[in-house]
Amino acid sequence: MTALRFDPLRLPPHCQELRQEVRAFLADEIAAGTFDPHHPEGGAANADAFSRRVGARGWIGMTWPKAYGGQERSFLERYVVTEEMRVANAPTRRFFVVDRQSGPTLIRYASEAIKRNILPRAVRGEVSFCIGMSEPGSGSDLFAAKTKATRTDGGWLINGTKIWTSNAHQSDYMIGLFRTSQPTRENRRHGLTSFLVDMTTPGIVCNPIGQMTGHREFNEVVFTDVFLPDDNVIGELDGAWKQATSELAYERSGPERFLETYGALDALLRAVGPEPDVRTAAGIGRLVAQLHTLRRMSVSVAGMLEAGREPVVEAAIVKDVGTLWEQALPQRARELSAFLEPDDANHESFEKRLAFYLKTAPKLTIQGGTTEILRGIIARGLGLR
Known part of the structure; x- marks a missing residue:
């Protein structure tokens, strides 16, 4: 049983100073026409350039190790940046997922080669991520995932479908949760493995899921014999449930x-x-x-x-x-x-x-x-x- 704790916490003065800095930056971006805070999604066309400017200010990967381009700043400072960006309706989708959860997951579980390759580019606002968890028929029950990763020479072949995948059509990478073996009677969570997926890999198709707003965000991502090398396994084989649950603490x-x-x-x-x-x-x-x-x-x-x-x-x-x-x-x-x-x-x-x-x-x-x-x-x- 978990004892719930919501400790009273006040943001320290240096966080309030950072808040003013972020507000000034966003005011300049609005004045320059990058986005209109009163029209959500209106800054999508300028999102790539905006992402790079945010990276140049050191506001992507703020909490990450300096060895990978991060600032080793606090989660409270990151909170302030996120809050100001969200309230202003800034076009953050290009970098937000990697900053919030994919980057920390790679830092904790990925190989050194992957970290050295991807994280510095993410910090600069040059790469974007999506999350491949939900599937048709299973919704938010991650442990019911059926998209299979099958052993092949030098790696794995992925076949199946992910759904509700936000911004997959604009993402460079996905961290996907795939079934590498069957669950056991004792542990239905067993048998799932996380993989790093380059979204340009042959065999990946992103189909749009319509929304009433008219904006494209959700996608159905179909994998047909998509080859992923062994090096793209993130964390423990068949044990991704351990990392997936902690990853969701960042997301939620x-x-x-x-x-x-x-x-x-x-x-x-x-x-x-x-x-x-x-x-x-x-x-x-x-x-x-x-x-x-x-x-x-x-x-x-x-x-x-x-x-x-x-x-x-x-x-x-x-x-x-x-x-x-x-x-x-x-x-x-x-x-x-x-x-x-x-x-x-x-x-x-x-x-x-x-x-x-x-x-x-x-x-x-x-x-x-x-x-x-x-x-x-x-x-x-x-x-x-």
């Missing part, structure tokens, strides 16, 4: 897990102005209080990661509660805007922004694990199942 606990629809709250505040009516003010107050609570929990998890702990259960709680909050936020913002004048210019802008977030909200439970899976993890950690 950050501010991106409750800030994806934050723009709906920002739009509401702009629409109602500095003197909202009592009903609206009370509703906004509740939303801000809930957001503050989520933020304190997420900062606490960042502190645990900084201390070398693996807060898997706490991270699952942040993801579960955070997703429910950010999914409900656009509709709640619409309810609180009910008394705005329809011909108000602020109202028209608000409706346009809100429409995007309402279309975005349904997909949020897919990212990082469904609510049902997360609650199973929480229940198991608490000794309830």
Whole structure:
């Protein structure tokens, strides 16, 4: 049984100084037309160049060893950068996955050759990663994965399908979870191995999965006799479940897990102005209080990661509660805007922004694990199942 811990933690002064530095950088990027904070996904065309500029500031791989180009800075500092980027709707998808989880996974489990080859380029903002975990028919149950890696001369042949793979069509690499042997009666988690996949390898096809927003993000990735050399095995053969669960602590606990629809709250505040009516003010107050609570929990998890702990259960709680909050936020913002004048210019802008977030909200439970899976993890950690 796991004892839950969300230690109260305040960001130290040097983190607040970093926050001002990041805000100034983002203000310059917005002024230069790199992206518009009021139009999510609008900076996609400039994402590659933006990624390299973020890398030049030392804000990718901040926590990584200096031997691989990192800064050996704290998880709390990384938290500040992530939070500011997310709130500003900056085009971070080019580097975010490798910075958040793929890089730390390679540092911990990959060969020295892979680390020396990939990590310095990632730090410079030159490579992007996607995560190959979920599969058709198994959803967030990672241990039900059926995509097979079969032994062949000098390596492995991969056959099968991954699904809901965010930005696979734009990624240079994937860390994929593949079945290398059958599970045992004693351990259904046995038999899965992580591999580094070069996404330009012959036999890989990325099929788009449509979204209501009209933006392409999710993909179905099909592998047909894709050859991966032995050197591309990441970590222990047949034992990837040990590293996959710790990897998800990085994926599930950050501010991106409750800030994806934050723009709906920002739009509401702009629409109602500095003197909202009592009903609206009370509703906004509740939303801000809930957001503050989520933020304190997420900062606490960042502190645990900084201390070398693996807060898997706490991270699952942040993801579960955070997703429910950010999914409900656009509709709640619409309810609180009910008394705005329809011909108000602020109202028209608000409706346009809100429409995007309402279309975005349904997909949020897919990212990082469904609510049902997360609650199973929480229940198991608490000794309830």
